[in-house]
Amino acid sequence: MxxxxxxxxxxxxxxxxxxxxxxxxxxxxxxxxxxxxxxxxxxxxxxxxxxxxxxxDPRFDRVVACRTCGGDGAGEGGRECRTCKGEGLLNFFEPPDAGQARKIA
Ligand SMILES: [Zn+2]
CATH class of the missing domain: 1.20.5 (Single alpha-helices involved in coiled-coils or other helix-helix interfaces)
Structure with a gap:
């Protein structure tokens, strides 16, 4: 050794x-x-x-704040945002025509 x-x-x-x-x-x-x-x-x-x-949770990668309302869900005149339907979030995996933007699918 x-x-x-x-x-x-x-x-x-x-x-x-x-x-x-x-x-x-x-x-x-x-x-x-x-x-x-x-x-x-x-x-x-x-x-x-x-x-x-x-x-x-990787599902959070699919969600982004709505650019139209800045993520608060409020639209013009106190109504809900038309883009995100008042949710304030958009889901990349749901087409805009699906009707609702959900927080998490
Ligand atoms: Zn919105």
Whole structure:
């Protein structure tokens, strides 16, 4: 075996760091297992970073604020906006002729 004492020390630190990271991910998986499972069933995106899990419903990517009314749903003369039917949001996956702009399909 041709390893200097510094090489052995560096190898031990690398091993400890890898084992610590592995335990960290195992603990994180155990803590967030139920929530991650719920998010997965719902079809949400899960972004994992160290001790933080962020969940996002991709259906929000389909929705945008109505440009005609600025997102408040109010049109001229106190009536509802004709473009978004007073919802203030437009859904990209619904054609304008569908009648209603829904907040989330
Ligand atoms: Zn509108």
């Amino acid at each position: 041709n390893v200097s004492p510094a090489g052995i020390t560096a190898g031990l630190w690398t091993l400890l760091r890898e084992q610590t990271l592995a335990r960290h991910w195992e603990l994180s998986d155990a803590v967030f297992a139920e929530i991650d499972g719920f998010a997965w069933v719902q079809g949400w995106a899960i972004i994992r970073y160290r001790t933080r899990h962020t969940y996002r």
